[in-house]
Amino acid sequence: MNAPLSAQQQEHAFLARLGERVRAWRAEHGTTRKQLSLASGVSERYLAQLEAGQGNMSVLLLRKVARAMGVAVERLVREEDGQQKPLALLGLRGAGKSTLGAKLAQSLSVPFVELDREVEKEAGAPLGEVFAMYGQDAFRRFERRALERVLAAHPQAVIATGGGLVTDPGTYDLLLERCRCIWLKAAPRST
Numbered sequence: 001m002n003a004p005l006s007a008q009q010q011e012h013a014f015l016a017r018l019g020e021r022v023r024a025w026r027a028e029h030g031t032t033r034k035q036l037s038l039a040s041g042v043s044e045r046y047l048a049q050l051e052a053g054q055g056n057m058s059v060l061l062l063r064k065v066a067r068a069m070g071v072a073v074e075r076l077v078r079e080e081d082g083q084q085k086p087l088a089l090l091g092l093r094g095a096g097k098s099t100l101g102a103k104l105a106q107s108l109s110v111p112f113v114e115l116d117r118e119v120e121k122e123a124g125a126p127l128g129e130v131f132a133m134y135g136q137d138a139f140r141r142f143e144r145r146a147l148e149r150v151l152a153a154h155p156q157a158v159i160a161t162g163g164g165l166v167t168d169p170g171t172y173d174l175l176l177e178r179c180r181c182i183w184l185k186a187a188p189r190s191t
Helices: 007-029 033-040 044-051 059-069 073-077 097-108 115-123 127-153 169-178
Strands: 087-090 112-114 158-160 180-183
Touching: 007 033, 007 044, 007 059, 007 073, 033 044, 033 059, 044 059, 059 073, 087 097, 097 112, 097 158, 112 115, 115 127, 115 158, 127 169
Parallel strands: 087 158, 087 180, 112 158
Antiparallel strands: none
């Protein structure tokens, strides 16, 4: 059994989570530290300390960073709620979402869900036909409904999303709110 964390250890863990959230946001949005520094009015050095889990930000500085990121301060500082959330794998086509997702789900003993297959169920047609018959806007509506259904049915799961899900702000926000999101990146194999 692990001993409870000391107050100092808890503070360090909190700052580490905060730094990871800022780093993850920058990676997700393709924003450099310099760009975030300019947008927030907080020095690059201070942002580097924050991202390293060594920042000890005042509330006002943290608010500036959050505003520059376009997120609520609460999202950066929220305590983990202890509840397990579904894991959502995001990334471009070929990044390994389906392959890794199936293996991860098996190792965690949770269901594996490919969101594109759920979109096909929702629409009653293969993806190619959905796009051909209804267009991208309708596809995004089917995708949103499929995601809502999956989240309602599976409080714990590994979900492989379609590569373009992030282009629909409402669906992407739902995913960020309800899931732990993992971005997969793959480099071309050199021969």
